[in-house]
Amino acid sequence: MSVVNLAVKRSCRGVSLKSCNLLANDGYSITNEEIFHRRRKIFMQSHNTHVTRLLSSRPLNSKVPDAATWEPVPEDQLPPPIHIPADLVDQLERLALVDFRTKQGLACLEKAIRFADQLHAVDTSGVEPMDSVLEDRSLNLREDAVTEGDCAEELLQLSKHTVEEYFVAPPGNIPLPTREERATILRHSEL
Amino acid sequence: MAASSVAASELLQNINKHISILYPKASYVIRRISTSRQRSDSQPQLRVKSAPKQLVGVVGLEVHAQINSNTKLFSGSSVRFSAPPNSLVSPFDASLPGTLPVLNTRCVEAAVMTALALNCTINRTSLFDRKHYFYADLPTGYQITQQRRPIAVDGFLAYSFLGGKKRNQVIKRTVSIKQIQLEQDSGKSLHDDLRSQTLIDLNRAGVGLMELVMEPDMSCGEEAAAAVGELQLILQTLGTCQGNMSEGQLRVDANVSVHEPGEPLGIRTEVKNINSIRYLAKAIDYEIQRQIAVLQRGGTVQSQTRAFDSKSGETVPMRDKEGLQDYRFMPEPNLPPLIVYEDNASLPSGIDACQAVVVQEIREALPELPAVKRERLVQTYGLLPEHSFTLVNEDGLLEYFEAVLKATKKEPRKVIGWVTNELVGHLKQQDMSVSQSPIAPSALAELLELQETGHISSSAARRVFQEMWRSPGKTALQIIQEQDLGLVSDTAQLHSICQEVLDSHPDEVNAIRGGNKKVLNKLMGLVQRETKGRADPVLVRKIIQEKTS
Numbered sequence: 001m002s003v004v005n006l007a008v009k010r011s012c013r014g015v016s017l018k019s020c021n022l023l024a025n026d027g028y029s030i031t032n033e034e035i036f037h038r039r040r041k042i043f044m045q046s047h048n049t050h051v052t053r054l055l056s057s058r059p060l061n062s063k064v065p066d067a068a069t070w071e072p073v074p075e076d077q078l079p080p081p082i083h084i085p086a087d088l089v090d091q092l093e094r095l096a097l098v099d100f101r102t103k104q105g106l107a108c109l110e111k112a113i114r115f116a117d118q119l120h121a122v123d124t125s126g127v128e129p130m131d132s133v134l135e136d137r138s139l140n141l142r143e144d145a146v147t148e149g150d151c152a153e154e155l156l157q158l159s160k161h162t163v164e165e166y167f168v169a170p171p172g173n174i175p176l177p178t179r180e181e182r183a184t185i186l187r188h189s190e191l
Numbered sequence: 192m193a194a195s196s197v198a199a200s201e202l203l204q205n206i207n208k209h210i211s212i213l214y215p216k217a218s219y220v221i222r223r224i225s226t227s228r229q230r231s232d233s234q235p236q237l238r239v240k241s242a243p244k245q246l247v248g249v250v251g252l253e254v255h256a257q258i259n260s261n262t263k264l265f266s267g268s269s270v271r272f273s274a275p276p277n278s279l280v281s282p283f284d285a286s287l288p289g290t291l292p293v294l295n296t297r298c299v300e301a302a303v304m305t306a307l308a309l310n311c312t313i314n315r316t317s318l319f320d321r322k323h324y325f326y327a328d329l330p331t332g333y334q335i336t337q338q339r340r341p342i343a344v345d346g347f348l349a350y351s352f353l354g355g356k357k358r359n360q361v362i363k364r365t366v367s368i369k370q371i372q373l374e375q376d377s378g379k380s381l382h383d384d385l386r387s388q389t390l391i392d393l394n395r396a397g398v399g400l401m402e403l404v405m406e407p408d409m410s411c412g413e414e415a416a417a418a419v420g421e422l423q424l425i426l427q428t429l430g431t432c433q434g435n436m437s438e439g440q441l442r443v444d445a446n447v448s449v450h451e452p453g454e455p456l457g458i459r460t461e462v463k464n465i466n467s468i469r470y471l472a473k474a475i476d477y478e479i480q481r482q483i484a485v486l487q488r489g490g491t492v493q494s495q496t497r498a499f500d501s502k503s504g505e506t507v508p509m510r511d512k513e514g515l516q517d518y519r520f521m522p523e524p525n526l527p528p529l530i531v532y533e534d535n536a537s538l539p540s541g542i543d544a545c546q547a548v549v550v551q552e553i554r555e556a557l558p559e560l561p562a563v564k565r566e567r568l569v570q571t572y573g574l575l576p577e578h579s580f581t582l583v584n585e586d587g588l589l590e591y592f593e594a595v596l597k598a599t600k601k602e603p604r605k606v607i608g609w610v611t612n613e614l615v616g617h618l619k620q621q622d623m624s625v626s627q628s629p630i631a632p633s634a635l636a637e638l639l640e641l642q643e644t645g646h647i648s649s650s651a652a653r654r655v656f657q658e659m660w661r662s663p664g665k666t667a668l669q670i671i672q673e674q675d676l677g678l679v680s681d682t683a684q685l686h687s688i689c690q691e692v693l694d695s696h697p698d699e700v701n702a703i704r705g706g707n708k709k710v711l712n713k714l715m716g717l718v719q720r721e722t723k724g725r726a727d728p729v730l731v732r733k734i735i736q737e738k739t740s
Binding site: 091095131132134135136137138139140141142143144145146147148149150151152155156158161163164165166167168169170171 | 260261262266267268269275276277278279280281282283285287293294295296297298299318323327380381382383384387388389390391392393517519522524526527528529530539542545546548
């Protein structure tokens with residue numbers, strides 16, 4: 001992700017064409033044609049409804065550049081690098097149910113954090129925080145009519161283990177190795 | 192002791208909050224310093240404290256109400272109880288990649304309607320968030336809920352219950368509703384301990400829930416039970432939730448703590464697994480007593496989740512899923528904010544009418560709420576408040592009562608006893624609902640009319656009622672004729688019966704003549720026994736009075 005790109009989005013609150021398939025949030029089976037149709041509808045709608053936000057949300061006048069541009073942030077503008085203590089690795093593994101307690105895994109995580117550190121260099125003073133570029137759009141509402149379901153067979157085919165018409169999962173949550181066990185494994189990976 | 196140190200730490204935490212706003216980076220250090228100071232400062236204060244006062248319970252409730260809708264909150268698969276496993280699941284409910292949530296209008300309207308009935312402020316804009324946790328019946332690994340900005344806040348629920356020695360005093364209370372939020376239900380897990388596996392049914396996954404968070408304004412099981420009972424009735428009246436606790440349409444978790452009045456709240460436990468209103472009261476009262484006993488033994492209450500065991504009537508600690516709970520709330524990226532509009536005038540131009548939830552329209556469609564209905568019954572029919580409770584709380588009873596009233600000239604105050612005592616009594620005895628009553632309102636009205644016009648006495652009417660219950664289809668008149676229950680008002684016949692009774696009770700006759708008029712009632716009772724309750728009481732009294740004067 002480019003810092004510059006992000007800064008542009010934040011300051012002008014434009015909506016890129018790409019994000020519009022989210023607006024058409026109508027389930028999983030939208031064909032391209034439908035998306036196109038919806039896009040048009042939504043754009044027309046938002047054009048009518050958000051008069052206060054002039055210039056925003058115009059399909060042919062996107063504030064988002066067509067191509068991402070890069071501008072690496074110099075190291076000295078970043079906060080000091082963070083090192084991940086073992087406790088935190090434990091917690092993250094527990095939360096994410098993902099094992100990364102190897103040297104490479106830790107290095108990868110630290111690299112990812114360092115990459116995100118660049119966000120600190122973006123000047124956001126005077127900019128109201130936002131959750132998403134869609135936040136001033138109206139939410140698509142659906143009529144309360146049954147259109148889906150009754151496809152247990154198809155869904156169960158995707159599962160490795162089934163019993164009758166049930167999915168099968170291990171009992172409860174799988175206990176994770178204790179910190180001592182984890183430390184042994186880490187030491188092994190250092191060797 | 193525990194309570195006051197909690198107070199101190201709460202205070203310090205508040206101070207810390209302020210400090211951390213001002214100096215975010217310094218907060219950690221300051222917190223450590225202040226906790227250690229707090230310990231050394233608070234000890235001497237606690238020793239000079241006076242003898243402990245009475246400990247009282249504090250109860251707050253979290254209610255999950257399943258929205259009564261055709262389809263789920265974010266998908267078009269149907270909502271039904273006890274369908275074949277995984278038959279009501281769409282690819283979105285099964286969390287397949289590429290699927291997106293589409294909000295159900297009905298669920299939004301149900302939440303708004305419920306919020307209005309509970310006097311809440313509707314947030315024009317509300318937001319959806321993801322709450323993460325791992326469990327096999329939650330296939331996405333997160334639940335879509337409304338953590339930052341729920342659909343409604345700041346309401347209250349007014350409820351009342353019958354208290355006092357005779358249980359006929361109406362006690363009124365209110366409980367604050369902190370917020371109402373829309374969220375997804377999870378699927379169901381069936382644990383197979385033998386084969387050490389869990390079977391997952393996702394039929395319930397994604398069903399719309401309204402979570403109602405109540406402030407800890409209640410103090411015992413009875414209050415909580417009354418509040419939930421009233422809430423259940425309101426939800427059923429609105430039709431926003433079917434409210435059946437045994438089918439899990441209404442689920443109640445109770446946060447229970449004890450403290451001395453005036454002191455800060457004690458450490459609380461959360462009681463789950465309560466599937467009826469009766470058990471709710473039991474579970475809360477048990478938990479309050481347990482915590483008081485722990486504190487009186489000098490122990491401390493542990494913050495934990497406990498389950499209610501309906502067999503033993505106790506609460507037992509639940510095994511924690513995972514010691515560390517970090518829900519990692521984040522804004523739901525696939526759902527823009529939910530906007531509801533106050534009235535049609537505030538609708539933005541060009542919006543599709545079926546896409547807009549208009550608060551004013553929902554407010555106008557609100558049905559008469561139970562509390563208003565009770566008040567109206569007391570006013571229009573001159574009933575006692577406790578009768579209005581029975582009428583409104585029993586499904587279909589009010590309609591029955593009003594149907595009887597329409598067909599008889601008898602005063603409502605005289606009809607109500609027949610409905611709330613005779614009818615409800617018989618129904619309860621056989622665990623039947625009002626709609627199953629073998630006696631139709633018109634049949635009861637006919638019986639009451641016969642009593643009102645003096646054809647039968649009230650005791651005979653009761654016997655006719657029982658007979659009508661046993662043999663439905665027979666009219667009151669038929670039974671009266673068959674069993675010869677009509678009122679005896681033949682003066683000559685009554686004279687001779689009265690004379691017989693008086694002759695065989697000379698002592699009582701003397702007592703009456705000596706001025707003890709109460710004995711007259713005894714003699715009247717004896718005459719009624721002779722006539723099997725069919726004698727005209729006014730006539731009998733007159734005859735005995737004449738004969739004993």
